[in-house]
Amino acid sequence: MSEMTTLVGLLDHKARTQPEIAPLEFLGDTANPPNYADLDRLARATAARLTELTAPGDRVLLVMPSGTDFVATFFGCLYARVLPVPCPPPLPGPMAERFAAIVADCAPNLLVTERDWVAMLAAVEGPKLVSAHELRESATDPADFVLPEVRPSNTAYLQYTGGTTGSPRGIVLTHANVLANLALASADNVLTGEDLMIGWLPLFHDLGLVSQVLQPLYDGYRVVMMQPQDFVADPAHWLRTVSERAATMAALPGFAYDMLLRRIPAAERATLRLDRLRIARTGAEVLDPAQITEFLAGFAASGLRPESLSTAYGLGEAVVHVCIAPLNTPPVMVRADRQRLERGEVVSGAEDAETVLLAGSGRPGSGVWVTIASLDEQRSLPEGFVGEIMITGSSVAAGYWGVEGGTIAVGGVDGFLPTGDLGCLLDGELFVLGRTADLIVAEGRWIFPVDVERTAASATPSVRAHACAVFAVDGAVVLVAETKHADEAAIEAIRAGVLARHGLELKDIRLVGRGSLPMTTSGKLRRGRTRDLYQQGALN
Incomplete structure (x- = not known):
């Protein structure tokens, strides 16, 4: 792959040299899996319309399920030299918070989704909304679209952080950054065309x-x-x-x-x-x-x-x-x-x-x-x-x-x-x-929250380590954990277990209902946000 220096060149090369190969299959999709020629054609059609609606460097929010529309629109943005911004749908909870933070931060000029999601997103405050299908209805023949000159140093896309310890931040990734990381994973994993992956991770991740x-x-x-x-x-x-x-x-x-x-x-x-x-x-x-x-x-x-x-x-x-x-x-x-x-x-x-x-x-x-x-x-x-x-x-x-x-x-x-x-x-x-x-320093000792959380989970079956948060408030250590059944016995078991293993006296132990702790869209615990909610008395 030494001749590939940008993502634009990567798909163009695949479409010219292996047009009939279909790299991606989406379970539940009744259409035939797209081959490289299909993806390139759809990306060019998308890019032709994007050049009429946007200017190079504009941000385009991609809010859609995993599928051909996402992939074609992502590459269509690259072909048009606008910046695709993968983003979760604004469903209630962490996804809605993340969506709003991303929109506020990057000020996108356009939001692209699939046709079935247009009605849902029409009610959400944000940029101009258009479906991926509509984008491809350009009067320009995709075959006539000329790929722009794209340099490795040009920005390819914005990838937002998970926001574990604060608001999501938009990482500016160049084509060179991405190609270097692909080369790293390829070499270290010895990846070949014989491999097959079964995936389910969201494409905004x-x-x-x-x-x-x-x-x-x-x-x-x-x-x-x-x-x-x-x-x-x-x-x-x-x-x-x-x-x-x-x-x-x-x-x-x-x-x-x-x-x-x-x-x-x-x-x-x-x-x-x-x-x-x-x-x-x-x-x-x-x-x-x-x-x-x-x-x-x-x-x-x-x-x-x-x-x-x-x-x-x-x-x-x-x-x-x-x-x-x-x-x-x-x-x-x-x-x-x-x-x-x-x-x-x-x-x-x-x-x-x-x-x-x-x-x-x-x-x-x-x-x-x-x-x-x-x-x-x-x-x-x-x-x-x-x-x-x-x-x-x-x-x-x-x-x-x-x-x-x-x-x-x-x-x-x-x-x-x-x-x-x-x-x-x-x-x-x-x-x-x-x-x-998240590190806690108590009496000169470094306390790692995840270590204490695992101790709490081992002390009582009603608590799971991955749904438990330990943090400091005014120099004292607090533990909040999700549980189905809050009882005094569980609290005392946690307190005794943490004291015995860590020599740490917990100022407060708060047991809350399942789903109460704030998580990122990838399932990571937000301890800082949990501390804020605790101090506000907003945890039940």
Whole structure:
């Protein structure tokens, strides 16, 4: 792929050299899967109309389900040199908040959706609304549309952050950034046209867009996609498709593995064949060793191999991939001394010491460099010391979309980008421990919220670690957890468990109903927002 330097050139090349190959299939779509020639033709038709409605550099919001319309419109924007902005629909809850924040930040000139969603979006305050089908009804013959000159340094699209610790920010990604990250993932995963991925991640999510649309175009592998809501409704259907189609790749956030375990009975797991999976990518802000171990044990009867469960670390500021576990390597786990960890060091614990089990998130990919910096960002730290994860490389974006339509420069130690994540490097492996904004310092000790949350979940079956938030208020530590049944016994079990394991006295324990804790659209807990709601008395 050395001749491909932009995403525009990538699709154009595929359409000219492999026009009949269909890289993407959408489950439930009655139309034939689009081949490269179809995608190029639809993108050109879209671009022809966009040049009449917009100017180069304008932002175009893409709000539509996974499907041909999304892919054709995304590339149509690239062909027209306007900036596509993948965005969730404004459904009640986190998606509506995210939609409003993105519209306010990037001031889009146009909102494109599919025909079935026009009525729903017509009632939403926002930019001019048009369907993808209408966009393609240009008087210009797609064959007559001339591709513009696009340079690798030109901005390709805006990818908004999840907003875990604040409002979503628009990452300005160039064609060069994206192509560099595609090359990284291709080389480190040894991706080929023989691979098949079964996906369900939404295309407004960075991992969904890259692994299910852009990477297959780069490497030639095929992707079969289902809608995210169909996965949530019936995760077993997704896994059956992985089994029946003999898929070699899958990518899931941590909460999805938990969902599969809880909702697919052991008897059904035994009927599945997952031995053909060579890469089952799992990534999270902090990987859960117990969850990984339980998932591997739970699906061992399906033929799932430990070395196929590939841990990773990524973020939108680097397109998506930063660290990837080496192929055919089981997840790396380290049992760290708890007292040393609370002082900012990761060392193996002695047999008689209190320890914390940590899971590694892989090693820096080709062309990406990772360093750990002190929390004041003044110096790099040696291996084994905890600090802020910082990254640099050709995949890393130059900045965020600014309120005046420019970019906000990012910096750090020696030009490395601060990620806002806490972690350490140990023997070349990255261990992610949380967010810098969530770290609690109590009596000189570093308290990692996720560690305390897991302790609370182990203390009572009525609480799950992934629906529990620990944070500080005026120097005191508070825990809020979702539960079906709030009772004094559960509260006392949590209080005693946290005190025994962490020597930490919780000022308040608040048990709330399911669905009360604020999450991002990708299922990540927003601890800062939870603290705000707690202080406002808005948690029930």
